[in-house]
Amino acid sequence: MNVYLYIAENNPDEAYEICKKYGYFNINSMEELADALKSIVAEQGQDSLEEILNIHPEKEVILEIFDKKKEIDTKPIEEVIQLMFDKNKPIEKDCGCMKSADASPSTPSAPSPVVNQTNTYILVGALIVSIAILSMKK
Numbered sequence: 001m002n003v004y005l006y007i008a009e010n011n012p013d014e015a016y017e018i019c020k021k022y023g024y025f026n027i028n029s030m031e032e033l034a035d036a037l038k039s040i041v042a043e044q045g046q047d048s049l050e051e052i053l054n055i056h057p058e059k060e061v062i063l064e065i066f067d068k069k070k071e072i073d074t075k076p077i078e079e080v081i082q083l084m085f086d087k088n089k090p091i092e093k094d095c096g097c098m099k100s101a102d103a104s105p106s107t108p109s110a111p112s113p114v115v116n117q118t119n120t121y122i123l124v125g126a127l128i129v130s131i132a133i134l135s136m137k138k
Contacts, residue, residue, distance in 0.1 A: 003056070004041075005034035006132060010057040018051060058131060065124055 008015045008030050015033055019025075022044065024036040041049045053059070 002034065002038075003128075003132075004037040004052070005030065006135060007052060007056055008033040008037060010135070011055050014055040015052075018048075018055070022048070058128075062124065062128075065120075065127070 012030070012033060015037060016027060019027060019033065019036045019040065022040045024040070027033050027036055037052055041052065056062070
């Protein structure tokens with residue numbers, strides 16, 4: 001099940017209103033409604049995609065997950081990238097990224113914010129796939 005079909009089946013009235021707005025009037029099934037939503041995004045681009053995703057039935061759940069992620073992140077991604085690639089900053093001896101000269105293992109460090117962000121995206125993807133699978137079994 002794709003996201004357009006999921007939205008069409010769970011929010012058909014608002015999906016049809018969006019289709020009418022873009023000139024799609026002759027829709028007789030959920031599959032045609034989903035195809036029309038997909039065509040609208042293909043023709044109109046990102047603005048129409050945002051409009052369609054705003055009627056997603058689980059929008060609040062998805063936004064809540066991302067809001068929690070924003071609370072966890074203490075630094076914006078641009079700052080993290082700048083710290084990663086700042087050539088003027090000397091490498092700390094105990095950064096966990098190198099072994100010392102005597103080959104003793106360094107202490108493990110906490111996961112970087114980039115790793116945490118990637119893990120969150122994987123979790124959100126798994127959540128969306130799980131919801132789609134559960135909705136198919138009904």
